[in-house]
Amino acid sequence: xxxxxxxxxxxxxxxxxxxxxxxxxxxxxxxxxxxxxxxxxxxxxxxxxxxxxxxxxxxxxxxxxxxxxxxxxxxxxxxxxxxxxxxxxxxxxxxxxxxxxxxxxxxxxxxxxxxxxxxxxxxxxxxxxxxxxxxxxxxxxxxxxxxxxxxxxxxxxxxxxxxxxxxxxxxxxxxxxxxxxxxxxxxxxxxxxxxxxxxxxxxxxxxxxxxxxxxxxxxxxxxxxxxxxxxxxxxxxxxxxxxxxxxxxx
Numbered sequence: 545x546x547x548x549x550x551x552x553x554x555x556x557x558x559x560x561x562x563x564x565x566x567x568x569x570x571x572x573x574x575x576x577x578x579x580x581x582x583x584x585x586x587x588x589x590x591x592x593x594x595x596x597x598x599x600x601x602x603x604x605x606x607x608x609x610x611x612x613x614x615x616x617x618x619x620x621x622x623x624x625x626x627x628x629x630x631x632x633x634x635x636x637x638x639x640x641x642x643x644x645x646x647x648x649x650x651x652x653x654x655x656x657x658x659x660x661x662x663x664x665x666x667x668x669x670x671x672x673x674x675x676x677x678x679x680x681x682x683x684x685x686x687x688x689x690x691x692x693x694x695x696x697x698x699x700x701x702x703x704x705x706x707x708x709x710x711x712x713x714x715x716x717x718x719x720x721x722x723x724x725x726x727x728x729x730x731x732x733x734x735x736x737x738x739x740x741x742x743x744x745x746x747x748x749x750x751x752x753x754x755x756x757x758x759x760x761x762x763x764x765x766x767x768x769x770x771x772x773x774x775x776x777x778x779x780x781x782x783x784x785x786x787x788x789x790x791x792x793x794x
Contacts, residue, residue: 633783636701640780641666643697651690665703665781668694672711672731672774679716681730688738695742698780704749705739706779707732712770713757729754735776 641661648657658669675687683691698705709732711724721727732752740747762769 633703637661637666637703637780637782640697640701643700644668644694647693647697651693653690663782664785665779667780668778670776670778671771672776673771675735675776676731679718679721679727681721681727681734683734683738691735691738692742694778695739695745698739698778699742699744701780702746702749703783704751704781706751706753706777706781707736707739708753708755708777708779709733709735710755710759710773710775710777711757712760712773713764714770724756725754728756731776735778739778 638661641659644666645659648654648659653674656671656674660667660669670690674690675683677684709728709730711728716722716724716727721730729752732754736750736752739745740750757764757773760769760773761775762772764770764773
C-alpha cells in the first residue's frame with residue numbers, strides 16, 4: 545500500500561513539472577515570434593534603403609560616358625541616342641535638364657522656377673503662386689500653358705515622373721480643404737492631370753505625392769520663407785530609383 549502511495553505522489557510531481565515546462569515553452573515561443581516580427585519590420589526599411597543604394601552604386605560605377613559618341617538625340621535639336629543603359633540615361637537626363645531650362649527661360653521664369661539634378665533624377669520646383677491662388681488648388685490659365693510647355697519636353701524621355709505637393713505651416717480649414725494634406729495633394733493631382741493631357745504623354749508615367757507642411761526648404765517664420773515652402777515639385781526619376789519606389793509602393 546505504501547508503494548502505491550509513493551507512485552501516486554511521484555506521478556503528481558511529474559505532471560506538475562510537465563505543465564510548468566509546457567507553459568515556459570509557450571512563453572519562449574511567443575517572445576521569439578514577437579522579436580521576429582520586430583526584426584522583420586525594421587529589416588523592411590533596411591532592405592529598401594539597401595536596394596536604392598545598390599542600384600545607384602551600380603549605375604554610377606558603370607562605364608563612363610566621357611568620350612562616347614552622342615549620336616542623334618531623343619530631344620529635338622540635341623544630339624544623343626535613345627539606347628538603353630545607365631550611361632545613356634544620364635546623358636539623356638542631362639540634355640533634358642538643358643531643354644527644360646531653355647523652356648523656363650523662354651517663359652521668363654528663370655527666377656521663379658528652379659531645376660536641379662541629383663542621383664534621384666532631375667527636379668523642377670515651381671513656386672505655388674505661379675500656379676494657384678492662395679488657399680486654392682485650381683490651376684490658372686497661365687499655369688496650364690506653362691505646364692503644357694514643360695510637358696511637351698517631358699514626353700521626350702520615358703522616365704517615371706513624380707509630382708509632389710508642399711505647403712507652408714499656415715493652417716487651413718475650409719469646406720474644400722480641411723487641412724494642408726488635402727491642399728497639397730489636390731494641387732499635385734491637378735498638375736498631374738494637366739501633364740497627362742499633353743499629347744504624347746503616357747499617364748502611367750505619372751504619380752502623385754503630398755507632403756503638406758512637413759518638408760520646408762525655408763523658415764516658416766517669414767513671409768518669404770513661407771512663399772518658398774509653397775511649391776509643387778516635378779521629379780523625373782532615374783530608372784533604378786523608379787524601380788525601387790514603384791516596387792515598394794513608396
